[in-house]
Amino acid sequence: MxxxxxxxxxxxxxxxxxxPRPAGEPPLSRQRIVATAVELLDxxxxxxxxxxxxxxxxxxxxxxxxxxxxxxxDVFDLALDAVLEYRGSPQEPQSEDWRGEIVxxxxxxxASMLSHSWSASLLPRRALGPNIxxxxxxxxKALSRAGVADADINAAIWSLWNYVMGATITRASFDLSDDxxxxxxxxxxxxxxxxxxxxxxRLLLDDDWDGAFRKxxxxxxxxxxxx
Amino acid sequence: MxxxxxxxxxxxxxxxxxxPRPAGEPPLSRQRIVATAVELLDxxxxxxxxxxxxxxxxxxxxxxxxxxxxxxxDVFDLALDAVLEYRGSPQEPQSEDWRGEIVxxxxxxxASMLSHSWSASLLPRRALGPNIxxxxxxxxKALSRAGVADADINAAIWSLWNYVMGATITRASFDLSDDxxxxxxxxxxxxxxxxxxxxxxRLLLDDDWDGAFRKxxxxxxxxxxxx
DNA sequence: ACGCGACTCGTACGGCGTGCGAGTCATCCT
DNA sequence: AGGATGACTCGCACGCCGTACGAGTCGCGT
Numbered sequence: 001m002x003x004x005x006x007x008x009x010x011x012x013x014x015x016x017x018x019x020p021r022p023a024g025e026p027p028l029s030r031q032r033i034v035a036t037a038v039e040l041l042d043x044x045x046x047x048x049x050x051x052x053x054x055x056x057x058x059x060x061x062x063x064x065x066x067x068x069x070x071x072x073x074d075v076f077d078l079a080l081d082a083v084l085e086y087r088g089s090p091q092e093p094q095s096e097d098w099r100g101e102i103v104x105x106x107x108x109x110x111a112s113m114l115s116h117s118w119s120a121s122l123l124p125r126r127a128l129g130p131n132i133x134x135x136x137x138x139x140x141k142a143l144s145r146a147g148v149a150d151a152d153i154n155a156a157i158w159s160l161w162n163y164v165m166g167a168t169i170t171r172a173s174f175d176l177s178d179d180x181x182x183x184x185x186x187x188x189x190x191x192x193x194x195x196x197x198x199x200x201x202r203l204l205l206d207d208d209w210d211g212a213f214r215k216x217x218x219x220x221x222x223x224x225x226x227x
Numbered sequence: 228m229x230x231x232x233x234x235x236x237x238x239x240x241x242x243x244x245x246x247p248r249p250a251g252e253p254p255l256s257r258q259r260i261v262a263t264a265v266e267l268l269d270x271x272x273x274x275x276x277x278x279x280x281x282x283x284x285x286x287x288x289x290x291x292x293x294x295x296x297x298x299x300x301d302v303f304d305l306a307l308d309a310v311l312e313y314r315g316s317p318q319e320p321q322s323e324d325w326r327g328e329i330v331x332x333x334x335x336x337x338a339s340m341l342s343h344s345w346s347a348s349l350l351p352r353r354a355l356g357p358n359i360x361x362x363x364x365x366x367x368k369a370l371s372r373a374g375v376a377d378a379d380i381n382a383a384i385w386s387l388w389n390y391v392m393g394a395t396i397t398r399a400s401f402d403l404s405d406d407x408x409x410x411x412x413x414x415x416x417x418x419x420x421x422x423x424x425x426x427x428x429r430l431l432l433d434d435d436w437d438g439a440f441r442k443x444x445x446x447x448x449x450x451x452x453x454x
Numbered sequence: 455a456c457g458c459g460a461c462t463c464g465t466a467c468g469g470c471g472t473g474c475g476a477g478t479c480a481t482c483c484t
Numbered sequence: 485a486g487g488a489t490g491a492c493t494c495g496c497a498c499g500c501c502g503t504a505c506g507a508g509t510c511g512c513g514t
Contacts (some may be wrong), residue, residue, distance in 0.1 A: 017401070028461080051502065061463035063503080068461095072502065121351045124396040128411060128431075133422055140424035152442070153428045159443030162397060166389030169351040169396070184355060195360055197367035201380045204266030204355075215379070216386030278471065288494040290472080297491090299471065349499085 028060055030068045034078045038118050041079060043116045049075070075121060081129030083116045084109075088138070098146035099221060105138055106164050106217060113168045120172035123165070136161070156224050163220055171209050255287055257295045261305045268306060268345045276302070276389050303330045304348055308356030311336075315365065325373035326448060332365055333391050333444060340395045347399035363388070373452050383451050385388070390447055 026032065027129045036057050040049050051072055055062040069075050085107070101226040113119045128136075137158060143156050198204070206212065250442050253259065263284050278299055282289040298304050313335070340346045355363075363384060370383050412431040415422045425431070433439065 005498095050500085051257070052500085063464080064462045066503075082279075121348075124348050124351070124400045126400075133415070133425070136430065137422045137425050140428065140430070143425060150428070153424075154430050154433050155439045155442040156446070157425070157428075157430060158394070158397070158439050159446055162393030162443065163386070163389050163447075164393065165396060166391065166393030167385070167391060170385070170389060173353070174353045180480095188360070195364045197371060197380075198360070198384070199366050201367065201377070201384075203363065203367070203381050203384060206381050212385050215382040216389065219383070219386055219450035220447050221248050221450065222453070223446035223448065226453075273456085279470080282494095290474095290495075291493045293472070 028058060028064055028068060031080070032058065033065060033068055034082050037075050037079045038082060038116065042116055046121065051075075052219065077126055077129065080119055080122050080126055081131050083119050084112055084129070084131045084135070086112075086131060086135050086138070099225075100109045100143050102139065102142050102146070102160070102221065103214070103217060105135065105142065106160060107213075109135060109164055110168050110171075110213065114172060117172040120165075120169045124169070143224075148225055152224075159220060159224065163217065167213050167216070171213075237311050255285060255291055255295060257305070259285065260292060260295055260302065261309050264306045265309060265343065269343055273345045273348065278302075304353055304356065307346055307349050307353055308358050310346050311339055311356070311358045311362070313339075313358060313362050313365070325369050326452075328449065329366065329369050329373070329387070330441070330444060332362065332369065333387060334440075336362060336391055337395045337398075337440065341399060344399040347392075347396045351396070358389070370451075375452055379451075386447060386451065390444065394440050398440075 028034055033054070037049060037054055040057060051065060052062050054075070055065055058065075065073060066074075068178075069078070086105075088105070088108070113123070139160060140153060140157055144150075148156050182205070185199075185202065188199045188204065192199045232428045258426070260281070264276060264281055267281060267284065276299075278289050278292060282292055285292075292302075296305070313330070313332075315335070340350070366387060367380060367384055371377075372381055375383050409432070412426075412429065415431065419426050
């Protein structure tokens with residue numbers, strides 16, 4: 001009763017005969033809306049997505065969107081899950097190199113999110129879509145094969161999830177402000193008595209994000225499955 | 228030139244003689260604005276903070292706020308940093324239990340953010356305020372004392388930061404949806420062939436967040452400073 | 455012929471952040 | 485004393501937002 005219509009739209013294409021579309025635009029559909037939303041988000045960031053702009057890009061009226069989606073929140077959810085689809089190696093390698101496999105899963109995850117940088121700051125407040133769950137499942141399987149005790153599996157999964165989320169979100173948000181970071185480091189230097197250690201290590205200037213990600217992930221995996 | 232006035236407001240209280248305030252409200256000030264913003268955020272969440280509401284609670288006109296802050300973004304920044312102030316143990320323990328110390332720093336950090344749950348989803352897109360830097364400095368010192376090599380210090384700091392951020396953000400966002408999680412787990416069960424592993428481990432039902440946080444942190448520290 | 459469901463969309467409402475410029479009042483300079 | 489200055493407050497108005505509502509179109513089953 002809340003919305004005009006509950007959840008399951010998408011009776012797409014059950015249209016029996018081809019309805020001759022004039023020429024201009026293909027018909028509106030959930031998929032087309034989501035795809036366009038992702039484009040817009042990629043191009044303009046989170047604030048760049050408005051229902052009006054979305055409708056413009058689709059060549060439709062604003063309110064038509066609401067037949068296919070429940071709300072703008074809904075659009076965010078769909079766009080996020082769409083972007084996080086996992087195209088893993090097609091033939092399950094099932095190798096014994098569980099560590100390499102886990103690293104691969106997580107690096108791919110991070111890469112997916114970083115190539116749509118809005119997704120990092122979006123994910124925290126959204127539900128887990130099916131594509132996210134698939135990734136978690138994959139991770140769980142790999143950990144299990146790696147010999148992590150059943151009792152530790154959940155903690156292990158969450159640890160890795162936490163690490164990846166934190167790293168990705170941090171990376172995505174620092175990315176934007178390149179000379180801000182230089183400025184910040186300078187501020188540190190000026191106050192070097194208060195921030196001696198991180199000033200010395202040049203924490204804010206270090207920009208080998210990928211290396212740092214791998215290194216930290218290595219530490220974590222060392223702890224998770226020693227030997 | 229961008230804003231009417233750059234950064235350094237805050238010539239507060241340099242007023243020579245007490246200007247006799249009538250009785251009603253104390254004068255507007257950056258501090259009062261930030262404090263009220265935090266109250267509002269705590270009570271109503273991120274969307275609950277609007278400039279109009281903020282002004283109402285302060286008993287002032289909306290536009291008066293803009294004398295003291297640059298923009299709503301500015302208010303967010305200030306509120307975030309205010310909430311993340313570290314009130315550590317007053318007498319630096321300087322103990323040899325570096326591990327306990329690190330755990331304490333990070334648990335306190337997490338607790339600070341969780342007690343203002345909006346902060347978790349806000350932090351990703353903001354600059355590092357002085358209070359955040361202080362915490363990083365503390366962490367760096369402790370790691371250094373723990374014997375982490377200079378070359379690894381940055382990676383270690385970021386690893387712990389990532390872990391804490393990820394864990395906190397995840398916790399804060401899952402918190403809100405308690406039976407959503409039950410529903411999600413049920414969905415898993417229905418599709419148990421696709422999600423066998425995480426269904427079996429009851430990943431989505433496990434709600435010992437604090438325990439999982441400590442456990443995962445333990446893993447990471449094991450990897451960071453073995454022995 | 456007619457109703458019905460799927461779908462589209464114009465209008466309108468209430469709320470938002472904030473630019474602008476006018477108003478108040480204590481202080482300082484002459 | 486008189487005027488200028490600067491700190492601060494605030495009402496108005498603009499353009500944008502998400503979306504409730506209800507009217508309109510069109511192909512189909514009867």
